[in-house]
Amino acid sequence: MNDMKSMSDNTPGSPERRRFISVATMTAAGVTLAPGVMLIDVAHGRPEEQAASSAVRWGMLVDATKCASGCDECVSACSTENGWTPVAESKHPKQAPQWIRKLELQDPLTQAETNLPMMCQHCEEPPCVDVCPTGASFKRADGIVLVNRHTCIGCRYCMMACPYKARSLVHEPLNDTQKPDVPRGIGCVEACTFCVQKVDRGDGTTACVEACTASGHNALVFGDMNDPESEISKRLRELPTKQVRADLNLNVGVRYHGI
């Protein structure tokens, strides 16, 4: 009998059904509008038509004390995610693009060794963006420094200007290993994008960080440096970190501990 009653209540025009529809509509509207209006959750994926927000500053913490000698998981993961050929497989290693590489440092006096990944430091004041004649090098509102594949003319002035040797020119025609969401092209300059396709999808992390975590080294943390509650902000508060070439005052987005 109860079943019969509930069925009859759900008939078109019943008060219960009306209430359900109005709640569902409001929820749907709220879910659609709230992130846009209130920017409450920009760390998650954002719709294509919504611009990147300066409320966020994406950044990375590299804990060099945990970065293992001989490990290049981050480099392989970057190559797989972004579709660039690993340098070991390239016929022209000096001309092959490398978005991220492992650096081995040694103090000649103490013999102390340090390992760390080096890539685009996503400067707040990027010299590559300053020098780019066409504006193809640009910085997004959320701090990610990118190259516009359509307006880069391949002048390489940005490569002359980058203090981190972070950028590469695509010297030869690309094979078809390109990823649909990572456009690349011969004659253009490219570099680490902080896996912008993943960030915009809402993954909240990059391929190198995922790989480093999966390998158990946990030397890399990615996140929103503007959010005091993010893991990266908490770790940056605890650990003493340095900027590479801090003397240039570029306010980089990649901070190193243990260098």
Next chain:
Amino acid sequence: MASITFREVEGSSMKYWLLFGGIGLFVLFGFLSYLYMHHHGHVVTGMDNQIVWGLPHVFAVFLIVAASGALNVASIASVFNKPMYKPLAPLSAILALALMLGGLLVLVLDLGRSDRLIVAMTHFNFKSMFTWNVFLYSGFFALVGIYLWTMLDRNVKAYSKAAGTAAFIWRLTLTTGTGSLFGFLVARELYGTSMLAPMFIIMSFAYGLAIYLMVLVAAYAWTGRPLGDAVMMRLKSLLAVFVAAVLYFVVVYHLTNLYFAKLGSVESFILRDGGIITTLFWVGQIVIGCVVPLVILLSGLGRQRSWIMIASALVILGGIAQMYVTIIGAQAYPLDMFPGMTMKSSFYDGVIHEYSPTMAELFLGLGGVAIALLVTTFAVKVLRLLPANLDDATIAKLEH
């Protein structure tokens, strides 16, 4: 003041067309080199992700710097009112335009995406020195073009001084811009100094005048027109002053760098341990480019025309060496991201970068030189740029 008759070069002899064809062949080689590089990408060059600007840039920057310097003879005539230089001015202006064209062509044909040149002309970032240079180069063509017009057309002759002054100020700004292409780079130790702007200006004086002298003497010798010693002696003394000034700037630049410990190792690289770069610096830039020409020009040898030609050729060769050291040398030395530490990586961090230019790069660069010479050779045939007579008597009349 006596008037000067300007006359086109006849340019119908076998010798003229042989010269024209010979230069044209190099233009063709340059164009083929471009097609080859554009088709395959920069993988067929010696350039890589370490040496990102190679031999084409050496030629391009040299030609652009020399272009503004070649205008000097004209500037001395119109801006500084030296009547002796007036008949020399039209050739100076056309040479400036031709060299600029050659340099710019090499520069744009070496772009990774030279097919996107239109993007460079429609998208501007005004914080970029490169963008400013795009305007400086275009303005140079316009102003020097107008200046040349005021020299060739009697109807607008009255504007010659104004046009010449504008072109002179513009050319100083332009070379400041060229030097600042490097001066405004913070990343590399040998760049990032305002010293480069005035240094490039004085380099332009020397290179431009050396090229001017060679073209002038060749044109008069091959057309059988009289060219007196009065002109030659004046110009060769000027060249000596310019070369000495270049040497002065180079010495001050390196001495200043040597004083700072942080620049000690990059200076040792250039001056002592850099292999080919060190050789090019001492033998090319200093001995061939400065010391030997100075000895020739300031000694009795400088009174003989053939020796002035040798000195001019050496200044040009030394200038190319100087550009090579400035552009390639600064890139060959690795970026010092972690001062005091040794660095190793798959990306050639911490090691001196080797560079072996390929034939394609060499011929692209020479193609730019050939374009400049071809334009000049053609221009003297179709325009009245060269005075029929530059003997001492004619020059003497000008000055009284």
